[in-house]
Amino acid sequence: MKEVFNFLTKIGDLKGRDRRGWLLHNVEKPETTAEHTFHLALLVWILGRRKDKVDLDKMIKMALVHDLCEVYAKDLTPYDPLLSEDSEKNRKILEKWPEFTPEMKRKKEEDKRQMESEGLKKLTADLPQNLKEEIEELWLEYEGMVTPESRFVKQADKMVNFLQGMDYWRKEGKIRHDLWLRWIKEIIDEPILLDFLKEVEDEWIIKEIKE
Amino acid sequence: MNEKKYYLTAEGLTKLKSEYEKLRRTRQLRIGGRDDAPSALHSEELNPEFVHFQDDLASIDIRLAELESVFKNTKPIRPAKGKVGIGAMVTVSVDGQEDKLLIVEALEADPAAGKISIESPVGKALLDKRAGEEVSISSPIETVYKIKKIDHFTS
Numbered sequence A: 001m002k003e004v005f006n007f008l009t010k011i012g013d014l015k016g017r018d019r020r021g022w023l024l025h026n027v028e029k030p031e032t033t034a035e036h037t038f039h040l041a042l043l044v045w046i047l048g049r050r051k052d053k054v055d056l057d058k059m060i061k062m063a064l065v066h067d068l069c070e071v072y073a074k075d076l077t078p079y080d081p082l083l084s085e086d087s088e089k090n091r092k093i094l095e096k097w098p099e100f101t102p103e104m105k106r107k108k109e110e111d112k113r114q115m116e117s118e119g120l121k122k123l124t125a126d127l128p129q130n131l132k133e134e135i136e137e138l139w140l141e142y143e144g145m146v147t148p149e150s151r152f153v154k155q156a157d158k159m160v161n162f163l164q165g166m167d168y169w170r171k172e173g174k175i176r177h178d179l180w181l182r183w184i185k186e187i188i189d190e191p192i193l194l195d196f197l198k199e200v201e202d203e204w205i206i207k208e209i210k211e
Numbered sequence B: 001m002n003e004k005k006y007y008l009t010a011e012g013l014t015k016l017k018s019e020y021e022k023l024r025r026t027r028q029l030r031i032g033g034r035d036d037a038p039s040a041l042h043s044e045e046l047n048p049e050f051v052h053f054q055d056d057l058a059s060i061d062i063r064l065a066e067l068e069s070v071f072k073n074t075k076p077i078r079p080a081k082g083k084v085g086i087g088a089m090v091t092v093s094v095d096g097q098e099d100k101l102l103i104v105e106a107l108e109a110d111p112a113a114g115k116i117s118i119e120s121p122v123g124k125a126l127l128d129k130r131a132g133e134e135v136s137i138s139s140p141i142e143t144v145y146k147i148k149k150i151d152h153f154t155s
Helices: A002-016 A020-024 A033-048 A056-065 A087-093 A102-124 A129-144 A148-172 A177-187 A191-210 B010-031 B048-072 B121-126
Strands: B088-094 B097-104 B115-117 B134-137 B143-152
Touching: A002 A033, A002 A102, A020 A148, A033 A056, A033 A148, A033 A191, A056 A129, A056 A148, A102 A129, A129 A148, A148 A177, A148 A191, A177 A191, A177 B121, A177 B143, B010 B048, B097 B121, B115 B121, B121 B134, B121 B143
Parallel strands: B097 B115
Antiparallel strands: B088 B097, B088 B143, B134 B143
């Protein structure tokens, strides 16, 4: 039980960990990693129920574990390889979508997965073997994006991030909604999530632009 | 009825085959080399562990069958002459920025690595277009993708 106690107290740190992407955009009181995970797990549960032939329990667990590695691993953003100590330069970089060659994109993703995998291994090292294996397998499946469950949860993660970004745009005007709209349309192909995207556009973006 | 055909890159096919082998090994481990539940789980009464075991096995079997169907119906990628299709590396200019997008089946999409699903709004809009053409993505804010170059990959 001591191992479980240690694990549960460590993951509690994520309740106070502001997400770096929002901090970079100077969002006031940004959501924490735990808040993002809560939002994702509910989105996966509620929208995932509409999807046939998937293991919904597994998808919800996948959502719950997907960012646990951040107890030890840095919460990376797509902009990280381009940022420096120069805040003025960084501000200009954030005005555009980050540009990378296909090789750079691949390398960036490989490095990210390596770092996160090490973070997760460190976090789960002392857990009972079957629990440790279950968490690691769920995370590997999520990152692999081969199964229908992992593809859905991966896209749902982007969708909930998009939803949060659009909320900050509406409330604080600090997110480039046009860039985010372009980005999300390259990422989502799940029909259920595309329907949800249409709802976000109708309810928030179109109304906000008209006002 | 025509079954869906899949056009996968060599990398995508390898990834799916690896998942298939992993699932087969998992199935073997679950049943301990038998075709039914471990005897410890058999009971005259409804045993929740037995029900869970059967559900688990059934979902593995469904996924194995799906993957077998994908392998049976995988065809070599044939580059669409001068047009965007699966396996095309498309160089686009968007909002003054240049990007390279590899168009792939939904099964092997990985947008963070530049692999865009043919079923995403951008993938669908680019399909069958030629270099020099402009594609507008209809959304509350119009985004125009200008196709500068198309390179093809075969499987």
